[in-house]
Each structure stands twice: as structure tokens, then as C-alpha cells.
Amino acid sequence: xxxxxxxxxxxxxxxxxxxxxxxxxxxxxxxxxxxxxxxxxxxxxxxxxxxxxxxxxxxxxxxxxxxxxxxxxxxxxxxxxxxxxxxxxxxxxxxxxxxxxxxxxxxxxxxx
Amino acid sequence: xxxxxxxxxxxxxxxxxxxxxxxxxxxxxxxxxxxxxxxxxxxxxxxxxxxxxxxxxxxxxxxxxxxxxxxxxxxxxxxxxxxxxxxxxxxxxxxxxxxxxxxxxxxxx
Numbered sequence: 001x002x003x004x005x006x007x008x009x010x011x012x013x014x015x016x017x018x019x020x021x022x023x024x025x026x027x028x029x030x031x032x033x034x035x036x037x038x039x040x041x042x043x044x045x046x047x048x049x050x051x052x053x054x055x056x057x058x059x060x061x062x063x064x065x066x067x068x069x070x071x072x073x074x075x076x077x078x079x080x081x082x083x084x085x086x087x088x089x090x091x092x093x094x095x096x097x098x099x100x101x102x103x104x105x106x107x108x109x110x111x112x
Numbered sequence: 113x114x115x116x117x118x119x120x121x122x123x124x125x126x127x128x129x130x131x132x133x134x135x136x137x138x139x140x141x142x143x144x145x146x147x148x149x150x151x152x153x154x155x156x157x158x159x160x161x162x163x164x165x166x167x168x169x170x171x172x173x174x175x176x177x178x179x180x181x182x183x184x185x186x187x188x189x190x191x192x193x194x195x196x197x198x199x200x201x202x203x204x205x206x207x208x209x210x211x212x213x214x215x216x217x218x219x220x221x
Contacts, residue, residue: 032209034210040214041212041214042155042202042210044209047208087155095168099145099157099160099168100143100145100160100204101157101170102154102157104154
């Protein structure tokens with residue numbers, strides 16, 4: 001079962017902030033965040049490996065709450081280049097191997 | 113390094129035809145994946161492989177087959193193409209993070 005993201009879509013003005021949430025019904029051992037521009041492949045943003053760990057990338061950061069099985073992505077002072085669809089991703093153990101699945105996605109549009 | 117290379121970039125199939133989507137990586141990654149992405153939707157895992165000779169089903173495997181004879185190559189086979197398989201297909205390999213190919217846009221008419 002894939003992680004659920006909220007909101008499904010968000011529209012911002014340049015300079016505004018946004019938070020994207022990723023919630024799982026199963027245990028999360030690590031969380032990855034990716035951004036996908038229209039017509040392109042997803043691009044890796046960051047990985048969170050430990051519960052509570054926060055990572056940063058430019059003005060984009062994330063947190064990971066292992067107990068709540070949730071991760072949040074924080075976009076501050078948004079820029080036009082932040083537009084795209086954001087996916088969280090995680091590994092699921094299956095038959096002793098790891099399969100990698102993605103969340104439902106959040107479409108972000110930044111307006112000038 | 114070329115990374116992950118997918119071919120073809122675009123393809124139109126008729127209902128009932130078959131085809132193979134090619135995927136090659138030059139990073140010596142053990143894990144490789146195939147995803148499909150329907151318009152405006154998320155990425156669904158079709159099949160994955162943890163190394164040469166080992167493959168397993170993902171979330172949406174029906175209508176597809178894979179093989180992994182070498183570490184580098186992970187082709188995806190569509191048998192008896194159906195309109196429901198119209199999608200963008202991404203191949204990826206991973207070590208700590210996923211590296212994606214540029215995608216194959218497939219239409220089944």
C-alpha cells in the first residue's frame with residue numbers, strides 16, 4: 001500500500017511557503033523525496049534515514065517522524081523553479097528484498 | 113557515465129502487438145525497477161530486480177514480463193498490448209537513491 005500525500009495540489013505565489021506531508025500505514029525505515037517536472041523523470045531531492053532527522057537542500061528541507069510514520073517536506077520562500085510534482089518514496093520489505101514504492105504525489109504550482 | 117538508458121523514447125502499438133522496452137545502466141547497481149506513470153498520476157511499480165537472475169513483482173505486474181540476465185540490462189516485455197497499457201514507463205536503478213532513465217512514452221491504439 002503506497003504512502004498517502006497531502007495536499008494533492010497546492011498553488012503558491014513566489015516567496016510563499018508550503019508543507020507537503022507523506023503518511024504511511026506501514027512502518028517507514030527511510031523516506032526519500034523526489035521532484036518531477038512535466039515531461040521529465042523524477043529527480044532526487046533528499047533522503048531521511050533516521051527518525052526525527054531533518055535534511056536540507058537549498059531552501060527545501062524535510063523531517064521524518066518514525067513513530068508517526070510520517071515525513072514532511074518544507075519549501076520556504078518558493079521560487080518559480082519549485083513548480084512540479086513532489087513524491088515521497090520508501091522501501092518495503094518483500095520476500096527478503098526491498099521494493100521501492102512512491103507516494104500518491106503532490107502537484108505544486110508557483111505563480112509569479 | 114551514461115547512467116540509466118531507456119529505449120525507445122516513443123512508441124505507438126496496435127492492440128495485441130508485443131514489444132520490449134530496453135533499459136541499461138552502467139553504474140553496476142544491483143537493484144533495478146520498472147514503473148509506469150499514467151497521465152497526471154503517480155508512479156506504480158511494475159517489476160523489480162535485486163540482481164542478475166532475480167526478479168519479483170511490484171504493484172501492477174499483470175500484462176508484463178521481465179528478465180535480468182546481466183547486472184546492466186533489465187528489459188520489460190509487453191505481451192498482447194492493451195489500451196490500458198498506454199502510459200509513460202520509467203526504468204530506474206538504485207544505490208541509496210534512485211537514478212531514472214528518461215522514460216518511454218507508449219500509446220496503444
